[in-house]
Amino acid sequence: MQVYLPIAEVSVNVFLLFGLGGLVGILSGMFGVGGGFLMTPLLFFIGIPPAVAVATGTNQIVASSVSGVLAHLKRKTVDLRMGWVLLVGGLIGALLGVQLFTYLRSIGQVDLLVTLCYVVFLGIIGFLMLVESTRAILRNRRATAPKRRRHNWVHALPFKMKFRTSGLYISVIPPILVGLSVGVLAAIMGVGGGFIMVPAMIYILGMPTKVVVGTSLFQIIFVAAFTTVMHAYENQTVDIGLAILLILGGVIGAQLGARIGLRIKAEQTRILLALLVVGVCLNLAVGLLIEPSELYSLGQEG
Template sequence: MQIYLPIAEVSVNAFLLLGLGGIVGILSGMFGVGGGFLITPLLFFIGIPPAVAVATGTNQIVASSFSAVLAHLKRRTVDLRMGTVLLIGGLIGAGLGVFIFNYLKSLGQVDLLVKLCYVLFLGVIGAMMFVESVNAIRNTRKGKAPKRKKHNWVHALPFKMRFRTSGLYLSVLPPLAVGLAVGILAAIMGVGGGFIMVPAMIYILGMPTKVVIGTSLFQIIFVTAFSTMLHATTNYTVDIPLALLLLIGGVIGAQFGTIIGLKLKAEQLRILLAIMVLAVCFKLALDLLLMPSELYSLGMDG
């Protein structure tokens, strides 16, 4: 069933859009990522203009993340206190990120810079998560008990707060810094930032994986909602029919993703997320290296 998208000015199969939204929703519920780094390239592939894909994609992330958070709240796997601290840093970072993005845009080649940021961060984070997860699975099969978390420089910082859901007592400075960094990168790269925040919460803050997923989604909701409002009010690139179909698919998929995620072990979740991150990294790197189908593009000034 073909449906015409007025802002994107293309006709697309409605069931295809529902399926894309559902896939991203499942991944959101399973891994605690908004799915912006996946839904936006997928929309490119089916012919949606980049500006509309970015703006409408963030709208879908809000819905799938909100749906998944509701499921996690029922299971008490969301650390609201930690999420609030991360959110404060994220909103400040998003404001700084917009300023940095506009400055880089004035210098030119911002598109290339964004793609390089994707390849760099996805490659490094995906590789680290993959190696750590493989080692954890090996140790589990050999019957080795997991090593107890040792106190590091993070635990020596001042302004400590108790995060009961995560079972942590540490300074608010590291979560603020993580939120700030994610907010900046999210604004520059046009994503929710979950693929960066989830590993940071696990490896830097030492949060349990099950709690990390729900808490990450809680922060992503507000950051992507803020981004969507900016796009809708300044660029007018949010396509309502496209957003609605992605929303329906995302909300349904997120519920299934949460159920699947709770049935998998923490090591299995991390290695699956690492493989997905590396796959997207490889595709983006390939696009940068291969010769484009169109060497030139024409545009009008103003």
């Protein structure tokens, strides 16, 4: 069944979009990532114009994050206090990111920088996660209890605050900085930023894996909502028709994913996410390195 999308101005298969939303939704619920870093390239692939894919992707992230957070709230796996602190940084970062994006577009080359951002960040994060989670699994096999709390520079900063749900007593500066840098990247790359946020929370802030997913989703809702309105207002590239189809698949997927996530061990979740991140990274890197079959591309004036 084909449907014509009013803003994207193309005709696409309803079930294809529904399935795409569902697949990304499952991953989103399992790993606490918005799924934007998967959704956006997949939408390019089925012929949605890039500008529309990026903007509509953020709108879909709002829906699947809301759905995911509600599931996590029920199980009390959201550190709301940490969420608000991250959000303060996130919104400032998103605002800066949008300015930076506009500037990059004015000097051209925005596509390249976005792709490079993806390759570099996905590569670093994916590799680190892969190493860490493999080591964690090996450690568990040898049945020695992992050392949880490590004291590093994060604990030496002022303005300390108690985050009871996470069991942390740390300065608010690192979470705000994490939120800020993720916000900047999120706005440039047109994603929620969960795939950067989740590892940062685990490895920099030292939050327990259990609350990381819910808290990340909570924060992503607001950053993605902000970005959606910005895109709709500045570029008129949010396609409600496309968004609804992706959302219908996505929210169902997110619910399933959140329940699947409960059944598998934290280390396994991490290694799966790591493999996914590395896979997407390699795919994009290959695209940059191999000579494209069509060297020319079309763009609108302006």
